[in-house]
Amino acid sequence: xxxxxxxxxxxxxxxxxxxxxxxxxxxxxxxxxxxxxxxxxxxxxxxxxxxxxxxxxxxxxxxxxxxxxxxxxxxxxxxxxxxxxxxxxxxxxxxxxxxxxxxxxxxxxxxxxxxxxxxxxxxxxxxxxxxxxxxxxxxxxxxxxxxxxxxxxxxxxxxxxxxxxxxxxxxxxxxxxxxxxxxxxxxxxxxxxxxxxxxxxxxxxxxxxxxxxxxxxxxxxxxxxxxxxxxxxxxxxxxxxxxxxxxxxxxxxxxxxxxxxxxxxxxxxxxxxxxxxxxxxxxxxxxxxxxxxxxxxxxxxxxxxxxxxxxxxxxxxxxxxxxxxxxxxxxxxxxxxxxxxxxxxxxxxxxxxxxxxxxxxxxxxxxxxxxxxxxxxxxxx
Numbered sequence: 001x002x003x004x005x006x007x008x009x010x011x012x013x014x015x016x017x018x019x020x021x022x023x024x025x026x027x028x029x030x031x032x033x034x035x036x037x038x039x040x041x042x043x044x045x046x047x048x049x050x051x052x053x054x055x056x057x058x059x060x061x062x063x064x065x066x067x068x069x070x071x072x073x074x075x076x077x078x079x080x081x082x083x084x085x086x087x088x089x090x091x092x093x094x095x096x097x098x099x100x101x102x103x104x105x106x107x108x109x110x111x112x113x114x115x116x117x118x119x120x121x122x123x124x125x126x127x128x129x130x131x132x133x134x135x136x137x138x139x140x141x142x143x144x145x146x147x148x149x150x151x152x153x154x155x156x157x158x159x160x161x162x163x164x165x166x167x168x169x170x171x172x173x174x175x176x177x178x179x180x181x182x183x184x185x186x187x188x189x190x191x192x193x194x195x196x197x198x199x200x201x202x203x204x205x206x207x208x209x210x211x212x213x214x215x216x217x218x219x220x221x222x223x224x225x226x227x228x229x230x231x232x233x234x235x236x237x238x239x240x241x242x243x244x245x246x247x248x249x250x251x252x253x254x255x256x257x258x259x260x261x262x263x264x265x266x267x268x269x270x271x272x273x274x275x276x277x278x279x280x281x282x283x284x285x286x287x288x289x290x291x292x293x294x295x296x297x298x299x300x301x302x303x304x305x306x307x308x309x310x311x312x313x314x315x316x317x318x319x320x321x322x323x324x325x326x327x328x329x330x331x332x333x334x335x336x337x338x339x340x341x342x343x344x345x346x347x348x349x350x351x352x353x354x355x356x357x358x359x360x361x362x363x364x365x366x367x368x369x370x371x372x373x374x375x376x377x378x379x380x381x
């Protein structure tokens with residue numbers, strides 16, 4: 001269980017620095033963002049955030065002590081545990097904000113199994129792809145990969161949680177690319193999928209085609225194109241996007257300063273400590289603060305890709321690729337929705353937004369990256 005000190009010379013310092021800088025910045029911004037959420041206890045979420053960062057760091061350290069090669073032998077057990085966990089949510093889970101996605105854990109609060117599900121899927125799908133190495137060149141070869149993701153995605157959609165289901169697609173396609181699937185084939189599938197989604201949405205709004213989505217989910221998928229055209233002059237479905245854009249725009253170059261943002265501190269901006277925390281960065285730290293945060297994410301992602309290239313085997317490379325795909329998808333969608341470029345899907349900013357389940361899952365995944373990094377053997381792909 002111990003990490004050989006000789007392995008520490010492989011540690012990617014830039015990756016670790018980027019991670020710790022993002023976590024530190026998240027704590028500072030959360031300190032400001034959470035002050036107005038609960039007037040009687042202004043730092044409740046800040047304290048919780050620090051607690052989950054600590055738990056996450058401990059979890060990452062635990063993952064690092066394992067030999068990641070052994071995780072492949074547990075892949076089907078983790079896949080089965082994942083399904084049982086998601087089934088348990090539908091039976092004993094608590095409902096909040098229209099979704100039954102949380103299990104109560106006493107004094108720790110609630111836990112969202114779909115977040116941990118991402119980590120289990122990265123590990124199990126990595127082994128799944130290793131077993132099919134060199135056999136992903138045709139469309140029919142990819143069908144088992146799609147079927148592998150169907151059960152957990154259906155269980156998560158049942159909650160309903162559209163955002164997490166979409167993250168699964170990002171993980172799947174990113175890992176299949178490194179696993180040997182042809183880029184042109186994957187691009188064609190993604191293009192066809194996007195075209196189909198647009199067609200289905202048009203058919204729904206023009207001809208009433210029934211869809212298995214809640215009204216708010218449907219409206220979020222389309223209202224970002226024009227948040228003022230939500231049927232209520234921007235006061236209902238488009239409200240969050242409008243307030244987010246106002247917050248980011250009002251920050252200008254240097255920002256209004258911590259605890260000085262009017263959109264945040266006066267609670268005009270909903271969910272500003274969770275889904276819209278990037279808007280807090282934009283308003284209170286300005287363009288400079290937002291750019292600095294994005295630069296830190298770029299360094300983290302770039303170094304993770306380097307770690308994947310230097311992995312000693314395909315399984316390790318896939319573990320890192322799955323984690324990187326998850327972070328990139330979260331980052332693009334979250335930042336995109338705050339500036340009105342993406343639909344609102346409830347996807348948090350990774351390693352930054354408040355949320356114990358999300359922080360723990362992301363840190364466990366980061367632990368996988370560091371594990372592969374420490375046990376690397378330079379090879380040429």
